[in-house]
Amino acid sequence: MKKRIYKDIRKRKLFKTYEVKRRILLGLINDLSIPLEKRLDFVTELNRLPRSASKVRVVNxxxxxxxxxxxxxxxxxxxxxxxxxxxxxxxxxxxxxxx
Structure with missing residues (x-):
């Protein structure tokens, strides 16, 4: 059980480091005033971030x-x-x- 707790702590730290960048990219992707080609570039940049840095991966x-x-x-x-x-x-x- 200790291993799961430490793994969750690592995921929380990883989420914290990428949280600001992820939110900025999501805001830029959802902004309709930006051209579609540029927003698709933001999507690919968002996909390059680690999957464990997502808020969904953090478990209580x-x-x-x-x-x-x-x-x-x-x-x-x-x-x-x-x-x-x-x-x-x-x-x-x-x-x-x-x-």
Missing amino acids: RCILTGRSKSVYKFCKLSRLSLRRLGSEGLIPGLSKKSW
Whole structure:
């Protein structure tokens, strides 16, 4: 699991380095006042950027287990880790509800 966490951290850093360039190119591509030939050049330049630098490739992961599914944004924990820590009383203000 540690490997997945480190891989995700590398993807986040790569995304951060190319974010500005990618947004500028996307803005220029969508600008209809620029001639079509020039916009196609911007598309090829955008395609040369690394695919892992896209925002879609960044995945939210649990900081304890590395689980990628059902991760809460506010605490960066998966539902399983949140329940376990909540049951142990390690998260202030969180109590287990039962019917």
